[in-house]
Amino acid sequence: MFITDWTTMDDKYVSKLSPTVDFWAGMYLVIIAVLSILGNAAVLASAAHRLTSLKAPELLTVNLALTDMGMALSMYPLSIASAFNHAWIGGDASCLYYGLMGMIFSVTSIMTLAVMGMIRFLVTGSPPETGLRFQRRTVCVVITGIWLYAVLWALLPLFGWGSYGPEPFGFACSIAWTGYGKSLNHFTFIIAMSILCTFLPSLVIVFTYFGIAWKLHRVYKSIQRNDFQYGNIEKKITFMAVSITLGFLTAWTPYVVVSFWSMFHYQEQDHLDPFIALLPCLFAKSATMYNPFIYFIFRRTAWHKLLHLHRLGLCCSCRVCFPGEEPKMTIKMVDISECTITRDKTLAGVTTGTSEI
Incomplete structure (x- = not known):
């Protein structure tokens, strides 16, 4: 049952936005949740249909879909209900749960994207039989390591290193960024988490996908067969790499910027417009919506055809x-x-x- 008397609540859990803004934010999250569930369900259904023929790197795509689906199912309903309620529902317990789930799924997602980029970079350009290959067992071990890594970072605040707290606008919870300047404990946690769970994976994502475009550019430039239409191929590969990297950066960069602003200006936190704090959070949540579409569509069209063409160009001679x-x-x-x-x-x-x- 939704709370109607906001005066009885802890002030930090009462929305700082107007009821109208809360309503439309809730509607936006409903749309994102539905599209995320449908998109990721399509990826999982496709994977289940050809489970025995899945290649090892494709297991990472499945893991990404599971991560995005888990976030949409376990987090968005609580955030949507709180937005419509104009106040956070559940108090400290649900805030801790929301922050914990957000940390697990966010770290798993970004690490999966980073590993996916590294594997594709290493495999791209390799001869089909003599080049580098990854076994399904190896990728499964890597995926298990990703989840354990994410769970470890999510549990650390529960053991006293860092903490979770409400977002400035009032109906979502995350790492307590404003604790950065209040204690050495929060300072060291946020710095370590930012480097190991945000900056390094982001750099890997950017460099590997542009590296893929560069490697394929060299491969096709070295093949002297006009039938392969090099220009269009390079455009497709470059567009895919740019779409993936820009999609990720578009979703998360605004949130990271505002979060870091909150870190370094924690004494001015009250001066941050709640609506400004809300927008980056909404953008970040959209990542669960378009990640499956990017990987599913490109895998079935440009990426699959171009790698097939690559093999023909390297391996067939008449x-x-x-x-x-x-x-x-x-x-x-x-x-x-x-x-x-x-x-x-x-x-x-x-x-x-x-x-x-």
Whole structure:
């Protein structure tokens, strides 16, 4: 049952926004929650349908979908109800729960994105059979390590290093950023957590995806076959890398900026407009909505086709045939079913075969 008498509540849990703003914020979160659940459900359904044929790196995509789904199911309903209530529901206990879940899922998400980028960077450009490969067991161990790492950081405030508290606008909870200047305990926790759970993974995400675009640019530049339309390929790869990195930065950078402002200006916390504090939090929550769409769509279209094209370019070579002969080709490191030969060019009575997707 929602609370109607806000005067009986702890002031820190009463929304600092107007009821109208709270209502529309709640509606926004409803939309984000629905789209997040549907998008991640699509990824999980696709993975379940072909569970036995999933490649090892794809398990990270599944883990990301589980993380985003968990956040949407375990956190958003409480935040939505509190927004419509114009006050946080549940007091200290639910605030601790919300902050704990937020820390676990946020750290798991960013670390999954970072590991996904590293694996794709290492695999990109490698020969299909002799290059670097990751086993499913290895990736499962990495995923387990990610979850343990996130749970460890989430539990530390419960054991006295750092703390959780309400956001400035009143209907969400997170790390108590304003404790930065109040004690050495909070100072060391926030600095360590910011470096190891935010800055380093963010740098990995940015550099690995741009590194992927750079490596593929070099690969296709070295292949002298005009049939592969290098310009369009490079644009697709670059667009994918930029979309992923910008999507992540768009969601989290505003929240990090405001959080760090709160850290270094904790004495001026009362002067921070609650509405300004609300907007970055809403942007950050949108990450659970578009992460699945970015990875699901690109995996099924550009990424899958371009890696397939990469293998064809590296591994299939065709020999010149005379009229009346079937085109002959030599296959290196790929199955013959991956290459299709067509005879479409005849010059001076000589027919040549061209690879195509």
